[in-house]
Amino acid sequence: MNTLVVPLLLPLLAAIFGLLLRRHVPLRKPLFLFSSVGQLAAALWIGGQTLQVGHLGLPLGGWAAPYGIILMADTLTAIMLCLSAATTLAATAYSSAEWWSEAEHPFRGPLLQFLTLGINLSFLTGDFFNLFVAFEVMLLSSYALLTLENHGGQARHNLSYVLLNIVGSALFLCAAGFAYGTWGTLNFAQLAERLAAESGSNRVFFFGLFCTGVFGLKAGIFPLYFWLPGSYPTLPIAVSGLFSGMLTKVGVYVLLRLYATILPHDLTELHHLMGWVSVATMIFGVLGAICQNTIRSVLSWHIISQIGYMTLCLGLFSEMAVTACILYITHHIIVKSSLFFIGGAAAQLNQTDDLRHMGGLWKSAPILGLFFLAQALSLAGIPPLSGFWGKYLIVVEGLAQDKIAFVVGSLVASVLTLFSMLKIWLGAFWGEQPEDRSSPFENRSQSFSFWGKAAVCGALVTVSLVIGLGMPFFLEIAQKAALDSMDQRRFIEFVFSLKGK
């Protein structure tokens, strides 16, 4: 199944050619857009295939598993690939719209493509060490993007992100060494087989706990989240949309893959621990959001709170809970990046990001207000928007398992989310327009830039509405993805049936 390399080759080639074409701006933009559209097409095609046959796999270099590295995809992988391609496309288009109003750094485009390469590889890989390499590709590009366009002493806010992630990578390496030293393999399928054989032993529990810590750090769960809210608000909006949508979700994806596909399913203590950590994550995240004063930092704290919902599904851990988790990730990535983009367009109109100095956007740009309202209500979980369904399934599953504390925690966090969204709404859209503000657009290119950004936001809002309204269809796909990713026996059989040369 050679299609599996397309989502890796396209961003790699686009990034390299983008670096070569540094001075040819008119050529670069279509190149990156083409690469993202190609990735989206490939991801959709992979999705269609996995819905039909279940698993796809490619032994790299013709070395059969478990000796070689394999790329593999099931429905869950395909969903994540689609989301990453869509977000990259949106970020690239938004970046192109910004081009009319302000210049971007020439390395931003290529670095975004390298970042996507890392993200896609971590979805596709079927090998623990290869996952480490994918993470490093992703993190190194993210470090560079974080410090590339910061001026005036902003760069220091990224120090904790960089240092913590380097330490996290060292721990990740230790986890890989531990797995290889103990079970003699790094291949997901063989690891799953050998872990299942000694299911219930302390070593398996320790490995699960250690990996939860490592990937929890990347995902931003309690108490490992404090690197996130400091660094994300310093990014340019186009990049922060991609970061907020995808980066922490890669951590959540790996946790999901780990719990569903690799670790044995009977680690109830670990699941229970995860549930409590998640409740703490969502409450602390949303409380942090309430006391912020800029759009981007409110939204950044929200990411943490939403991560709590996703990991809570892993804490409940049943087929229904994993389905809810996949639905929630799908909803969250689209809504979160579009909220960042809407916030960026609002900040362009107001010439500031600070909620205390904004106001009156509802009059000057009602369309932006509508977009924001749709996405914010979706984030808070108002039916029939996309955010409602994930939360609904979580609550139903929590009640079915008699875990009242988790249900109450998630409902409280949901109400507080609505409250903090109202804060943005009142600050930016409602209220009086500040008097010292001149006309929103100084010239034509500013206005072009604004409408370009609004078009990107509109496209994402449409996708999110379609997901919310077409829920039966998406629910079916998510259920299939959950079933496939939890079916360890079939996964192991599939990987070992792959023929090398």
Added chain:
Amino acid sequence: MLIDVILLTGALFAAGLFLAFERDLVSVLFGVALLSNAANLFVLLSSGNPEGRATPVVGQSLDLMVDPLPQALVLTAIVIGSGILTYLIFFVYRLYSDHGTTDLKEIFPPSPEDSSSAKGEKQS
């Protein structure tokens, strides 16, 4: 043979952590470098005790061979680690040229308006 490598790994982790908690950014830099090398040594440890085993070259000996895979992994990890370290050195230099110091307490002054307003300012 294994026990001294284990002790060395532990010592490297301890020294790395100690340095990483210092106030001076250059010490933090060295601490992080030590930590990532400690992790590399830990991975190398997973190939087991090499005593009495042959070098992993096919056809030279019929004895049990040393597991060569961790060495390949560590090579990759060292290359990645050196890339990250290069980035970190430049980042520390950048912070030094922004703030004129490598003392973390001076880079992050504990003033109340620092946390709320500085982040929100629009970058030029």
